[in-house]
Amino acid sequence: MEIDTPVNPGVTLDELLAAKEARARRQQAWLTRYGQPVISLSLVTPGPVKDSVRYRNAFAVAVQACDQLLWQHRWPWLAREVFHAHTGPTALWSVAHPASEIKALCVALEQTHPLGRLWDFDIHCPQAGQVGRASLDRPGRRCLLCDEPAHACARSRRHPLEEVVGRVEKMIDDWFARD
Numbered sequence: 001m002e003i004d005t006p007v008n009p010g011v012t013l014d015e016l017l018a019a020k021e022a023r024a025r026r027q028q029a030w031l032t033r034y035g036q037p038v039i040s041l042s043l044v045t046p047g048p049v050k051d052s053v054r055y056r057n058a059f060a061v062a063v064q065a066c067d068q069l070l071w072q073h074r075w076p077w078l079a080r081e082v083f084h085a086h087t088g089p090t091a092l093w094s095v096a097h098p099a100s101e102i103k104a105l106c107v108a109l110e111q112t113h114p115l116g117r118l119w120d121f122d123i124h125c126p127q128a129g130q131v132g133r134a135s136l137d138r139p140g141r142r143c144l145l146c147d148e149p150a151h152a153c154a155r156s157r158r159h160p161l162e163e164v165v166g167r168v169e170k171m172i173d174d175w176f177a178r179d
Helices: 013-034 053-072 099-112 150-156 161-176
Strands: 038-043 077-083 090-095 119-125 129-131
Touching (some): 013 038, 013 119, 053 090, 053 119, 099 119, 099 129
Antiparallel strands (some): 038 090, 077 090
């Protein structure tokens, strides 16, 4: 007996842009509603496929890591929501704590956790807007395959997409096979 598995055709540029706009509207609504910094989490998922079991599992680890970070530091969150869509998973937290300290610890998570390079924690402050790595004197992200700045490799398409996606999938598979 054959099982017919649906093929995920991927996400179009229009769908990605619409999802990005919707996420920005949601972030702004949370900043207005709660008046506190907002953590916005998404995954680094190169290529057209943004939702898969593999990606959802990696995302669940990121959500758990962020929850633990907030709990360990006793930073109260006012709201937390996780969204799953074919354009990729996202999560939001509204946290009653200074945005720069939140960003510093989220960057540390991105840099120290074995899956952290695949996590994208954006911090938005009601007064200052987005708090980036540069505001903390932190370097930008490095490429998944070489040591060049990630944005430069992505823009120039220096590496074949299959290699980049393969690296992402290997990182996830290695994490879940570690035991």
